[in-house]
Amino acid sequence: MKTSRRQFLKISGGVVSASMLPFLKSVPAHAAGDDVLVAVTGQTINSLDLHRTGTNRASYQVAINCYDRLVSFGTKDAAGGGLAYDYSIIEPELAESWTVSDDGLTLTFKLKPAAKFWDGAKVTAADVKWSFDRAVSVGGFPTVQMKAGGLLRPDQFEAVDDETFVIKLDKPSKLTIPDLAVPVPFVINSKVAIENATDDDPWAMEYLHKTPAGSGAYKVAKWASGEQIVYERNDDWVGGPLPAYKRVVLREVPSPSTRRALIERGDVQLSFNIPNKDAAELASKVDVFSTPIDNCMHCLCPNTNFEPFQDADVRKALAYAIPYEAIFKTAAYGQGAPLWGGESEINDIAWPRKSPYYTDMDKAREHMAKSKFADGFEVPLSISLGLASWMEPTALLIQESLSQIGIKTEIEKIPGANWRTAVLVEKRLPLHLENFGGWLNTPDYYFFWAYQHGHLFNSSNYMNQEIEDLVNATLHMPVEDPEYAPKIKRMFEIAFEDLPRIPLWQPSLNVAANGSTDYEFWFHRQLDARPLKPV
Amino acid sequence: MKKTTTPNRVRAVTGRIAQTIPVLFGVVVISFLLTRALPGDPAAYFAGAAASEESIQQIRVALGLDKSLPQQFLIYLQDLFQGDLGQSISTGQPVATDLANRLPASLELTLSALLISCGIAIPLGVLAATRPGSAVDHICRVLVTAGVSLPTFFTGILLIYIFYYLLGVAPSPLGRLDFIYIEPDHVTGFYLVDAAIAGDWETWVAALKQLVLPSITLALFTLAPIARMTRAAMLSALSSDYIRTARASGLSDKKILYTHAFRNALLPIVTTLGMVFSFTLGANVLVEKVFAWPGIGSYAVEALVVSDYAAVQGFVLAMAVLFVILNLVIDLMYTAIDPRIGFDSQ
Numbered sequence: 047m048k049t050s051r052r053q054f055l056k057i058s059g060g061v062v063s064a065s066m067l068p069f070l071k072s073v074p075a076h077a078a079g080d081d082v083l084v085a086v087t088g089q090t091i092n093s094l095d096l097h098r099t100g101t102n103r104a105s106y107q108v109a110i111n112c113y114d115r116l117v118s119f120g121t122k123d124a125a126g127g128g129l130a131y132d133y134s135i136i137e138p139e140l141a142e143s144w145t146v147s148d149d150g151l152t153l154t155f156k157l158k159p160a161a162k163f164w165d166g167a168k169v170t171a172a173d174v175k176w177s178f179d180r181a182v183s184v185g186g187f188p189t190v191q192m193k194a195g196g197l198l199r200p201d202q203f204e205a206v207d208d209e210t211f212v213i214k215l216d217k218p219s220k221l222t223i224p225d226l227a228v229p230v231p232f233v234i235n236s237k238v239a240i241e242n243a244t245d246d247d248p249w250a251m252e253y254l255h256k257t258p259a260g261s262g263a264y265k266v267a268k269w270a271s272g273e274q275i276v277y278e279r280n281d282d283w284v285g286g287p288l289p290a291y292k293r294v295v296l297r298e299v300p301s302p303s304t305r306r307a308l309i310e311r312g313d314v315q316l317s318f319n320i321p322n323k324d325a326a327e328l329a330s331k332v333d334v335f336s337t338p339i340d341n342c343m344h345c346l347c348p349n350t351n352f353e354p355f356q357d358a359d360v361r362k363a364l365a366y367a368i369p370y371e372a373i374f375k376t377a378a379y380g381q382g383a384p385l386w387g388g389e390s391e392i393n394d395i396a397w398p399r400k401s402p403y404y405t406d407m408d409k410a411r412e413h414m415a416k417s418k419f420a421d422g423f424e425v426p427l428s429i430s431l432g433l434a435s436w437m438e439p440t441a442l443l444i445q446e447s448l449s450q451i452g453i454k455t456e457i458e459k460i461p462g463a464n465w466r467t468a469v470l471v472e473k474r475l476p477l478h479l480e481n482f483g484g485w486l487n488t489p490d491y492y493f494f495w496a497y498q499h500g501h502l503f504n505s506s507n508y509m510n511q512e513i514e515d516l517v518n519a520t521l522h523m524p525v526e527d528p529e530y531a532p533k534i535k536r537m538f539e540i541a542f543e544d545l546p547r548i549p550l551w552q553p554s555l556n557v558a559a560n561g562s563t564d565y566e567f568w569f570h571r572q573l574d575a576r577p578l579k580p581v
Numbered sequence: 582m583k584k585t586t587t588p589n590r591v592r593a594v595t596g597r598i599a600q601t602i603p604v605l606f607g608v609v610v611i612s613f614l615l616t617r618a619l620p621g622d623p624a625a626y627f628a629g630a631a632a633s634e635e636s637i638q639q640i641r642v643a644l645g646l647d648k649s650l651p652q653q654f655l656i657y658l659q660d661l662f663q664g665d666l667g668q669s670i671s672t673g674q675p676v677a678t679d680l681a682n683r684l685p686a687s688l689e690l691t692l693s694a695l696l697i698s699c700g701i702a703i704p705l706g707v708l709a710a711t712r713p714g715s716a717v718d719h720i721c722r723v724l725v726t727a728g729v730s731l732p733t734f735f736t737g738i739l740l741i742y743i744f745y746y747l748l749g750v751a752p753s754p755l756g757r758l759d760f761i762y763i764e765p766d767h768v769t770g771f772y773l774v775d776a777a778i779a780g781d782w783e784t785w786v787a788a789l790k791q792l793v794l795p796s797i798t799l800a801l802f803t804l805a806p807i808a809r810m811t812r813a814a815m816l817s818a819l820s821s822d823y824i825r826t827a828r829a830s831g832l833s834d835k836k837i838l839y840t841h842a843f844r845n846a847l848l849p850i851v852t853t854l855g856m857v858f859s860f861t862l863g864a865n866v867l868v869e870k871v872f873a874w875p876g877i878g879s880y881a882v883e884a885l886v887v888s889d890y891a892a893v894q895g896f897v898l899a900m901a902v903l904f905v906i907l908n909l910v911i912d913l914m915y916t917a918i919d920p921r922i923g924f925d926s927q
Contacts, residue, residue, distance in 0.1 A: 189636060
């Protein structure tokens with residue numbers, strides 16, 4: 047019988063000691079077998095410090111696996127199998143308990159007395175303050191994300207004693223506590239960081255870039271950018287239940303075909319963020335978790351700077367002409383959730399939701415005939431080369447369909463590095479595909495970024511005074527407020543009437559597992575190694 | 582007849598190196614200007630998903646992109662003279678470190694591919710030339726056409742599918758070493774050499790196993806030019822006057838073939854090898870992607886996609902230096918193969 051490596055590792059993990067292993071320089075046997083998770087991903091981790099300038103999305107997982115926040119979200123069963131975070135439940139991580147003052151302006155956190163950093167030092171409120179000060183001071187993405195929760199300045203944070211940490215807000219907001227559970231406000235061992243800070247680098251950006259100093263569930267045993275990261279469990283972790291895997295090896299394999307061969311053969315136990323096509327085809331062979339991404343949708347955006355799209359009938363003609371079903375099958379391989387053909391009456395505040403539009407070429411032609419552009423027009427349809435896997439098939443299908451109602455499109459492919467500037471900063475693309483996903487899972491947060499005038503993801507240059515007022519009113523309002531739901535419903539009505547963004551479908555994050563279970567989906571779309579278990 | 586004396590050669594080599602300085606300076610200027618001419622704003626890209634105009638500006642200042650182009654160039658030159666190639670934003674490492682890690686990976690792959698490729702292509706070309714129109718000649722032609730017409734990523738995936746997925750004889754295509762091994766101490770960066778220096782033969786075998794499929798993939802692609810050039814050069818050598826003279830003098834076939842024909846045919850082969858080597862080093866991006874090989878090709882492409890200026894400039898400079906060295910080595914080989922060629926005559 048031929049022993050596969052997995053079997054071999056299982057055997058050696060149980061019985062054979064390190065000295066008996068045939069590999070002179072291989073990992074010790076205790077780290078083999080069921081104790082070790084080998085996962086693959088196509089993304090590169092370029093820093094171990096989320097706060098650093100230029101840290102990419104894939105690196106956020108280090109903040110999750112190696113650092114703790116004050117609080118975390120709960121867990122629930124996910125729609126596409128496996129688990130998912132639960133936005134409605136806030137759970138303790140470093141904080142043991144917390145209270146909110148009656149006016150909602152003062153949040154007081156009690157830290158877990160047993161919480162320790164990897165070097166054995168106690169986690170104190172001073173560490174929390176230093177870390178929060180850093181997040182609001184370094185600029186760039188961390189500072190923007192902190193701002194979303196009303197956390198703007200170091201003077202809002204106070205370490206009352208070793209175990210008491212206080213946040214003072216300028217105005218009460220329902221987004222503050224959830225914003226403490228996103229990857230950004232992680233707690234750093236400030237003594238270690240300050241020792242390694244310099245006058246030019248008061249926040250120890252250079253040091254923490256390569257050497258994390260946290261209290262999280264995993265330590266970084268090894269990191270080679272472009273190759274792999276190896277996590278090793280912190281057995282003293284108090285932030286949650288001790289993870290099942292002692293060691294997690296995450297290898298970077300750029301080619302999706304190679305990743306697929308590896309997971310099918312069972313040489314790796316988890317393949318993170320697999321293409322929709324593989325998710326559809328692998329489902330019969332290995333465990334596939336395909337979770338629709340919360341508060342995220344792929345849409346077609348007509349830019350109101352472009353004259354024909356100022357005409358409401360043209361925008362409605364677009365919405366009726368899109369071949370939704372074909373796009374969902376071809377570009378998404380049926381993964382995710384459809385966002386068309388919904389009821390015209392809005393009865394709840396779920397978002398993203400199905401728009402009342404569906405494919406009906408006759409209605410599309412009617413709207414075109416009613417508009418000032420009955421003879422049709424020409425417009426470029428822009429897509430990003432970096433997101434070509436879903437944008438290209440989608441654009442081709444839309445192009446074909448729009449040609450039937452007299453709108454002639456030419457597909458313009460924009461390189462990944464220019465895309466952001468063109469679509470979000472300059473907002474100059476007349477017709478384009480876009481996908482924004484909000485980390486904080488409330489509709490007002492989505493509308494804040496994507497529908498309010500001048501905001502980054504409002505790539506359609508949409509401006510509607512009622513939407514402005516509704517978003518400003520609801521953004522910090524508690525969801526339980528009786529005024530909240532009616533206002534949100536009104537926002538949905540306007541959004542579907544004005545159509546600055548035409549929803550196509552809600553994308554999914556796909557993960558394949560072969561020998562590993564309890565995968566948990568997170569809004570940040572990175573691998574959380576902590577809940578994973580061997581089968 | 583040995584004309585070139587050793588001091589002479591040293592002087593010639595130094596002269597050649599001195600000649601490359603303006604070339605390298607030109608490369609520095611052009612790579613600097615070209616990267617700046619790339620469309621796209623790295624500050625906006627690296628500011629991340631939810632960045633505001635203000636945070637993009639902060640990043641622009643942090644990256645030094647708010648300064649004028651001549652200022653940026655002077656700063657770059659200053660750093661360069663101190664051996665500092667800058668910091669890659671996409672990998673978060675100094676460019677020099679990245680290159681030191683990745684160049685050996687690419688070189689190890691390319692060199693072993695060329696070794697395989699030469700081992701097959703040169704004998705095949707010689708055989709085909711000595712028996713034109715025979716079965717060997719046809720086999721050579723088919724192999725060469727197939728090798729060059731199959732794109733490397735396709736051959737790579739096909740080999741993985743057959744030898745790893747179906748047969749299970751190849752190791753997991755997980756880069757230079759399977760995850761259960763720890764890489765040998767860094768001496769040269771070539772795992773085979775470093776493992777041998779450390780005397781760690783288990784790792785040596787493991788590294789070799791990882792190398793087999795990707796280097797065969799690349800070798801298949803490089804077979805064509807080498808085999809065709811060998812065949813053509815041998816054919817022209819075999820039909821030349823000096824071979825006729827040699828035959829008339831009654832020399833043995835073996836002596837004619839190897840001493841006279843092959844040696845003369847080597848010049849164009851070495852020239853081709855130099856060319857093949859340089860384009861393979863840059864062009865093995867696809868093989869690197871398929872086999873998760875942490876090489877320099879995929880590094881450069883990733884850097885280009887995100888307008889990572891320092892990384893692209895570092896890559897171009899490293900390649901330029903490499904080509905200068907390569908050309909020098911090839912010129913030296915010319916003089917070794919054919920003593921009539923001296924540096925002075927060039």
